Amino acid sequence: MFFAHSLEGQDRDAWQPLAEHLEAVSRLTSLRAEKFGAARLGAIVGLLHDLGKYAQAFQDYIAGIGPSRDHATAGAQEIQQLAAPSGADRIAALIGAYCIAGHHGGLPNWSRDRALSERLKKQLPELNPVWRDELAPVAHGLFSTNFKWDGAADRAAFQLAMLGRMLFSCLVDADYRDTERFYAEAEGGSVDCDWPVLAAIIESLIARFDLYMAGMATRGGDALLALLRADILAHARGSLGGPDGLAMDEQDNLAIAHAGLGTVWIFDRLGEPLYRVRSCQGLATTNLAYGGPDNKNLYITESETGCVLVARIPVAGRVMASHQPSC
Numbered sequence: 056m057f058f059a060h061s062l063e064g065q066d067r068d069a070w071q072p073l074a075e076h077l078e079a080v081s082r083l084t085s086l087r088a089e090k091f092g093a094a095r096l097g098a099i100v101g102l103l104h105d106l107g108k109y110a111q112a113f114q115d116y117i118a119g120i121g122p123s124r125d126h127a128t129a130g131a132q133e134i135q136q137l138a139a140p141s142g143a144d145r146i147a148a149l150i151g152a153y154c155i156a157g158h159h160g161g162l163p164n165w166s167r168d169r170a171l172s173e174r175l176k177k178q179l180p181e182l183n184p185v186w187r188d189e190l191a192p193v194a195h196g197l198f199s200t201n202f203k204w205d206g207a208a209d210r211a212a213f214q215l216a217m218l219g220r221m222l223f224s225c226l227v228d229a230d231y232r233d234t235e236r237f238y239a240e241a242e243g244g245s246v247d248c249d250w251p252v253l254a255a256i257i258e259s260l261i262a263r264f265d266l267y268m269a270g271m272a273t274r275g276g277d278a279l280l281a282l283l284r285a286d287i288l289a290h291a292r293g294s295l296g297g298p299d300g301l302a303m304d305e306q307d308n309l310a311i312a313h314a315g316l317g318t319v320w321i322f323d324r325l326g327e328p329l330y331r332v333r334s335c336q337g338l339a340t341t342n343l344a345y346g347g348p349d350n351k352n353l354y355i356t357e358s359e360t361g362c363v364l365v366a367r368i369p370v371a372g373r374v375m376a377s378h379q380p381s382c
Contacts, residue, residue, distance in 0.1 A: 057073040057074070057185070059071045059105060060076065060117070061118065065241075069241060070117075074190065076105065076237070080101040080105075080230050081097075081099070081100075082098075083225075083229030084100055084101035084225045084229040085098035091199055092200035092201030092202060093147075093222055095193065095196050096197040097222065097226070099151065099192045099197065100134070100154050100226050101226060101230075102192050103131075103155055104158050104230060105127070106186065107125060107180075108126045109182040109183045109186040110179070110180040110181065112124050112180045113126050113180075127156050128177055128179060130156075131152040131171070131175060132174075132175055132179070134148045138197065143197075144194070144195060144196070144198060146198060147197035147199075150218060150222060152175065154219065155226075156171055156174055162220070199218060210361055217356070232246070268284070271284065300312040300342035300356070301343065302344060304368070304370040304371060304373055305372070306370050307324040309321070309322050312340045312341055314358075315338055316338060317334035317336075317337065318340060319332040319353065321368070330368075332355070334355070335364065337360045339359035340355055340364075341356050343355055346372070350371040350372045350374070352368075353365070
């Protein structure tokens, strides 16, 4: 049997079987990617993300023998081989290869430093052929069924890059959640923040928010501020926008992209506003990510014009789970 994760000092009977982990990540990634029409692509990306663990060298490593091994490149290569040689599935497979190759270290470049193009040609340890019987990946109908080309040639790369980032987020989250679940159950712990499905609680959250806002309007204090809050809320609810992408910094401050308002709000851990970053382009500020040499650049996607805006923030962004060391 092949294993995804080991437990120090315990027999292999307690370790997580590799096929079990891959199937679980496949289901979770597919479920998340279904929201933007990429359920099949999510399924195969989840199924192949740790394919390199079918190499004996990796099994030796998690048993405490030998150095750490690259276990992501094998899946990136395999999805390219399984997909059709041309057409939409070929594009989807390349997007999937980016996500698989980067699911621990972050999305790679195509060339130069951390080049995916080189990894796709890399000679790898032989995989045990049992993986084909255990996994049986489906490699057709992969491209997003909800994808709509903008029509402008210079927007195509931006659209595909956004699709790739959305899929990457689904994969990283699914991998982290199943790994967390396994270790929590094995060690008698509990998973962190096992949130209910948003659709099941959204009405209750809105009702609580409305009650809170109504209370603020009736309390003593700055009447003009209360009117401004009410005006902003009415504007947000009356538009097609609203709170969208999120990012957190090292001090637990939360940045929220407000689509339709052309704004990124940054709140402290108590919910008090610290900064308002206004878009210098359109109003569709939709997503966020920290980056740059010191991780203090806040990159903001503005979907109306297709621009990526950059704002300097005093506090560095928190390192994403996909960039943290993991086995």
